[in-house]
Amino acid sequence: MDASEREQYRAAIHGDREAFEMIIRTHSRTLFAIAYGILQNREEAEDVVQDSLVKAWKMRWRVRDPEKFPAWLSMIARHRAHDVFRKRRSLPSTHETIETIEANTPEASAMDQQLHSALATLPALHRAALSLRYFEEMDYRSIENTLGLTNGALRGILGRAVASLRKQLRPALASTD
Amino acid sequence: MATVHDEIDNWLAADLYGELSAEEQRQLHTHLVDCAACRKTHQETKTMNKLLEETLAQQKPDPAFEQRMLTGFRNRIPEKSGLIKSLADLMRSRSAQVTAVVAVLLGLVQLGRTFTTKTATTPRTRDRYANEQLFEPPAQFAAMSEPNRAGALNKADELAAARPQAVPLQAPPPSSSTEMKAKTESSAELERTMVTGSNIPVAEEAAPKPGETPAPEVANRKLIRNATVELEIVSFDDAVQKITAFANEDHGYVATTNSQKQANGKLRGQVIVKILPENLDRFLQKIRGLGELKNQTLGTEDVTKAYFDTDARLKNARVMEQRLIEMLKTKTGKVSDLLQVEKELGRVREDIEKMQGELKYWDSQLQFATVTISLAEKEMEEPAAFLIKERSQLALYAPDVEKIYNDIKALASSRSRGMQITNAQLNRDYSGRVSATMTILIAPEESDAVITRVKSFGRVENFQTQTERIAQGGSGMSQNAKIKRDKVELNITISREEQEQAFQQTSLRIRTSSVDEKAKDLRAVAEKQGGRVRSSSFSRDPDGRELANVWLRVPMKHYPALMQSLDSSGKVENVTVQRQDRTGTQIDEANAPADISIQVYSQGNIVSNQSGPLATLRRTLAQSAGAIMWSLRMIGVAIAFLAPWIITIVAIVWIAKRIRRARR
Numbered sequence: 138m139d140a141s142e143r144e145q146y147r148a149a150i151h152g153d154r155e156a157f158e159m160i161i162r163t164h165s166r167t168l169f170a171i172a173y174g175i176l177q178n179r180e181e182a183e184d185v186v187q188d189s190l191v192k193a194w195k196m197r198w199r200v201r202d203p204e205k206f207p208a209w210l211s212m213i214a215r216h217r218a219h220d221v222f223r224k225r226r227s228l229p230s231t232h233e234t235i236e237t238i239e240a241n242t243p244e245a246s247a248m249d250q251q252l253h254s255a256l257a258t259l260p261a262l263h264r265a266a267l268s269l270r271y272f273e274e275m276d277y278r279s280i281e282n283t284l285g286l287t288n289g290a291l292r293g294i295l296g297r298a299v300a301s302l303r304k305q306l307r308p309a310l311a312s313t314d
Numbered sequence: 315m316a317t318v319h320d321e322i323d324n325w326l327a328a329d330l331y332g333e334l335s336a337e338e339q340r341q342l343h344t345h346l347v348d349c350a351a352c353r354k355t356h357q358e359t360k361t362m363n364k365l366l367e368e369t370l371a372q373q374k375p376d377p378a379f380e381q382r383m384l385t386g387f388r389n390r391i392p393e394k395s396g397l398i399k400s401l402a403d404l405m406r407s408r409s410a411q412v413t414a415v416v417a418v419l420l421g422l423v424q425l426g427r428t429f430t431t432k433t434a435t436t437p438r439t440r441d442r443y444a445n446e447q448l449f450e451p452p453a454q455f456a457a458m459s460e461p462n463r464a465g466a467l468n469k470a471d472e473l474a475a476a477r478p479q480a481v482p483l484q485a486p487p488p489s490s491s492t493e494m495k496a497k498t499e500s501s502a503e504l505e506r507t508m509v510t511g512s513n514i515p516v517a518e519e520a521a522p523k524p525g526e527t528p529a530p531e532v533a534n535r536k537l538i539r540n541a542t543v544e545l546e547i548v549s550f551d552d553a554v555q556k557i558t559a560f561a562n563e564d565h566g567y568v569a570t571t572n573s574q575k576q577a578n579g580k581l582r583g584q585v586i587v588k589i590l591p592e593n594l595d596r597f598l599q600k601i602r603g604l605g606e607l608k609n610q611t612l613g614t615e616d617v618t619k620a621y622f623d624t625d626a627r628l629k630n631a632r633v634m635e636q637r638l639i640e641m642l643k644t645k646t647g648k649v650s651d652l653l654q655v656e657k658e659l660g661r662v663r664e665d666i667e668k669m670q671g672e673l674k675y676w677d678s679q680l681q682f683a684t685v686t687i688s689l690a691e692k693e694m695e696e697p698a699a700f701l702i703k704e705r706s707q708l709a710l711y712a713p714d715v716e717k718i719y720n721d722i723k724a725l726a727s728s729r730s731r732g733m734q735i736t737n738a739q740l741n742r743d744y745s746g747r748v749s750a751t752m753t754i755l756i757a758p759e760e761s762d763a764v765i766t767r768v769k770s771f772g773r774v775e776n777f778q779t780q781t782e783r784i785a786q787g788g789s790g791m792s793q794n795a796k797i798k799r800d801k802v803e804l805n806i807t808i809s810r811e812e813q814e815q816a817f818q819q820t821s822l823r824i825r826t827s828s829v830d831e832k833a834k835d836l837r838a839v840a841e842k843q844g845g846r847v848r849s850s851s852f853s854r855d856p857d858g859r860e861l862a863n864v865w866l867r868v869p870m871k872h873y874p875a876l877m878q879s880l881d882s883s884g885k886v887e888n889v890t891v892q893r894q895d896r897t898g899t900q901i902d903e904a905n906a907p908a909d910i911s912i913q914v915y916s917q918g919n920i921v922s923n924q925s926g927p928l929a930t931l932r933r934t935l936a937q938s939a940g941a942i943m944w945s946l947r948m949i950g951v952a953i954a955f956l957a958p959w960i961i962t963i964v965a966i967v968w969i970a971k972r973i974r975r976a977r978r
């Protein structure tokens with residue numbers, strides 16, 4: 138993290154609105170990737186990002202160390218997404234309708250469906266890592282930082298995620314070949 | 315170390331995401347060349363990656379995403395105004411928080427210190443206030459009295475000017491002539507008030523007390539002075555005349571006189587004199603010469619504040635009245651409003667009258683000092699006459715109470731002028747005892763004759779006379795007081811002879827072989843000698859001893875004869891004689907009762923019924939019978955304990971036998 142970035146985080150923590158808006162610009166996509174990874178739903182993910190930003194602004198004074206600001210931001214988003222996810226599970230009917238709607242869209246191919254259901258079986262953390270990788274093309278280190286993982290843990294996580302997806306999609310993959 | 319093959323998924327994923335170093339890439343490729351399975355996996359992974367990229371690319375947020383987030387954020391968190399925001403932000407930083415806490419603490423400490431120093435200095439402040447209160451009004455009044463001294467007579471204006479709350483009275487009233495009159499009246503009154511007010515300092519200066527310099531602050535104060543004097547004089551009328559003369563000398567007058575004549579001819583009374591305040595001290599000095607001064611008080615009541623307060627309120631009320639009248643004249647508004655104004659006007663006028671009355675009263679009080687002189691002639695307490703009261707108590711014993719009771723009544727009715735029964739009571743209780751109490755008033759000249767007569771009715775047990783000298787209309791001694799004898803009060807108590815205590819008591823024992831016979835003899839002897847048996851008893855104890863007690867009462871004159879006959883009738887033992895000599899009372903000794911208590915007894919059996927072989931045998935038999943009864947009882951107890959068990963066991967055995975027989 139360079140000095141200008143740290144300065145920006147510090148200013149945001151101390152209530153500099155412009156600095157915080159700058160952070161929104163630079164980080165909201167990452168947050169979206171995390172939320173989407175967990176929820177697998179764009180609308181919900183957007184709402185989560187929005188809520189997380191508002192919450193972060195209100196609670197910003199809790200962060201003592203400006204360097205930890207991005208990690209803290211993603212943590213808020215992750216918690217928020219988990220909350221939404223849990224709420225959704227307690228209301229299974231809504232989830233059902235969302236799924237059916239998605240399934241009925243014309244462009245959603247059978248392959249897409251399979252991929253989505255395979256993704257749904259993965260742990261939320263794995264999904265979040267995957268979406269960060271594919272949406273933002275972040276390297277392992279940034280993903281680890283964002284998700285608050287220890288050094289080198291991501292390698293195993295992504296390995297397992299890829300393997301799990303591969304095994305589930307093997308019949309479909311074979312057919313495409 | 316784990317081989318590439320074991321962690322092929324991790325390696326492939328890292329390869330996909332470009333996370334392998336050059337060395338690692340070489341290792342992976344080497345392995346892929348060797349291992350067909352991993353090659354296949356590699357292929358699949360690559361396909362899947364492509365698929366994922368394609369699919370997830372659709373899900374990527376659109377380019378306007380950031381802008382949307384920003385707008386949403388701005389909508390939900392509107393920007394605060396500068397000061398509040400900066401303050402809120404400031405409070406979020408730790409250093410600012412610490413500073414704020416320190417500032418608050420310091421503030422509290424400072425506050426506490428201010429409070430404590432305030433309480434410490436409170437007494438001083440109070441003193442200052444007290445001084446101010448003491449000195450402020452004089453200053454004010456001094457300022458007010460300034461025009462007085464200058465001789466200016468337009469005091470009303472001055473006064474109004476001195477009081478900001480008082481609206482000037484002299485404002486030309488636009489009302490009718492009656493109102494004008496009222497105004498002039500009031501101002502005239504005010505002037506008069508001020509004149510009386512200015513009298514006070516003159517009085518103070520005219521009669522300064524020795525050793526006291528009149529304080530300049532006293533000027534123009536409203537002081538009501540009164541004095542009370544208590545004097546003892548030789549002649550009341552003389553003193554009143556002199557007081558009147560003194561009052562006239564000092565331009566005063568006697569307001570009230572009252573006097574009372576006591577039973578001993580002495581006079582006591584009160585004179586109230588009104589005198590100009592400046593002459594009060596001189597007047598008091600003169601009065602002291604009249605007689606012996608018992609008590610004197612000199613009081614001053616300061617009504618300055620109340621007086622001027624009332625004065626100011628009166629002025630306010632007048633202005634109010636004026637306004638109300640104007641309001642009525644313009645006659646705009648509803649009837650109910652006008653009525654309200656009328657009502658208010660009435661109330662204000664009532665207030666004005668009350669205050670005027672108050673001021674007038676004070677003026678009268680201020681104009682003259684009141685001296686209350688209590689006069690009493692010397693030797694006030696000398697008694698006018700003495701009354702000698704005689705009271706006698708007489709206790710009589712008689713054989714027939716009722717007869718004497720009636721005799722005394724008859725005596726009273728025969729001498730109706732000199733003797734009167736005030737109270738007579740005849741009591742007879744359930745045991746037949748009779749007593750009577752009487753109270754008789756006897757004219758003093760006949761008392762001796764009557765008392766002697768009553769005494770002769772029975773035997774006198776007790777006679778007491780008590781004389782009391784009562785002073786009338788005073789106390790102490792008096793040379794020339796009259797002496798009068800009052801009626802003699804005689805209280806008579808009549809009781810039967812039986813209840814009379816014996817003059818002489820004798821007790822003796824006589825031993826004889828036949829007790830019963832002897833007792834009968836004794837009765838006969840007693841009756842022959844004019845005595846009576848009062849009570850007797852007879853008893854025999856288990857040893858065969860007999861005992862008889864006989865109490866006799868005989869007149870003293872027959873006592874020696876009785877004793878002689880007793881001596882002759884048997885062996886007389888243990889004689890004790892007790893005699894009660896009643897000194898101081900004349901007693902008819904010959905007829906006085908003498909009690910004799912005689913115990914006649916016989917010798918008992920030599921061998922007691924309680925000992926001897928027969929008695930022993932009887933006791934033994936009784937004891938063995940008792941033992942048998944006791945063991946019988948114990949057996950009963952044992953049976954009661956054991957019987958249930960025995961019955962139960964027998965029953966069980968019987969049932970068992972029956973069962974065995976039935977099986978066979």
